[in-house]
Amino acid sequence: MxxxxxxxxxxxxxxxxxxxxxxxxxxxxxxxxxxxxxxxxxxxxxxxxxxxxxxxxxxxxxxxxxxxxxxRRDPVTRATLNIPITRLEVEQKGSVYQYQLIRQSVQATTPAIMANFGLPEPRAMLRVEALHLADSRPYIFEDRWICLETVPEIASVDLTRDSANEWLVRNRPYSRCDLRLYARPGTESDSEVLQSNAGDALFVMERTTWIGEEPITSLRAVAHPGYQLVTQG
Structure with a gap:
């Protein structure tokens, strides 16, 4: 039927x-x-x-x-990752969301970003540094690289108004994602952006996505002390 x-x-x-x-x-x-x-x-x-x-x-x-x-005779167990929209994450906590673009520019990828994407040589990409806030307090700082060849539309997006996080989640699906989560002591540089203290334990998320073999974005997000990542299966 x-x-x-x-x-x-x-x-x-x-x-x-x-x-x-x-x-x-x-x-x-x-x-x-x-x-x-x-x-x-x-x-x-x-x-x-x-x-x-x-x-x-x-x-x-x-x-x-x-x-x-x-x-498959021996099924592979894999986690399904739904990339969160930070604005919705903040609002679901009952807080008021704000967003600040710190800077954006087209730069040649650094060795670290080349390694994340598996690139054999530098490539010009859009680097976006931005701060997400909850109730006017720093929530997550993100340092993101976006491949302009794979995502040319991002060049026309007003990133002072729309966060790259939300635009990419809504407009650029991925087929592969590498994710790394860890904690590290905060630095003086972190303190300036997150209003935290040097030495505070900070949650860091590094995430790189592709569509097929083509790179989309590589992100390093650092959260304010006390941040908790909650996921449901």
Whole structure:
């Protein structure tokens, strides 16, 4: 029976995942072709293809050229990362959000940023330094590099008004993300921006994203003392 109510790729993905969880298709089983699933769900083949790609990236199925799609015998467990919009994070805490662009400029990538992206040579990118505030107090300072070749539209965004964080989350989906979380003592430089004390324990998040093999953005975010990262599975 065709289920004409399902159209979005996320609904298709969740339906196929449920078939795997309830053993309709077991480990090693070959799944129907995308065209067959499209007919079953009453959606475009491209919608099924997007759902299958997500299942493959999350380690549930294995896609082989000319070999079809199979349920993995040994599924890979991977975390799903939803990049937060800092404005919404602040507002959900009941605080008033503010944003300040500190500086922006086009620069050649530093060795550290080249290493993050895996680039063999420097590339001109947009560097954005900005401060997010909660109730007029520093909340998160971000130092971000954005690839202008992959995200040329960012050049026309007024970053004094719109944060790069929110614009990228809403406008540039990623297919791969590297994330590093750690704590370190605050420095004098941190104190100037975050109004903290030198030596305070600061939470640092480094995140780099790509679409395919093309770099999108590399971020180092430093939070004010007391920041807590909460995630739900």
């Amino acid at each position: 065709t289920d004409k109510r399902r159209h979005s790729w996320t609904e298709i993905r969740d339906s196929i995942r449920q078939m795997i969880l309830d053993s309709t298709y077991g480990p090693g089983d070959k799944l129907p072709r995308d065209e067959e699933f499209a007919a079953r769900f009453g959606c475009a083949r491209s919608t099924v293809h997007r759902a299958m790609r997500d299942l493959a990236e999350s380690g549930v199925v294995e896609r082989r050229r000319k070999g079809g799609t199979m349920v």
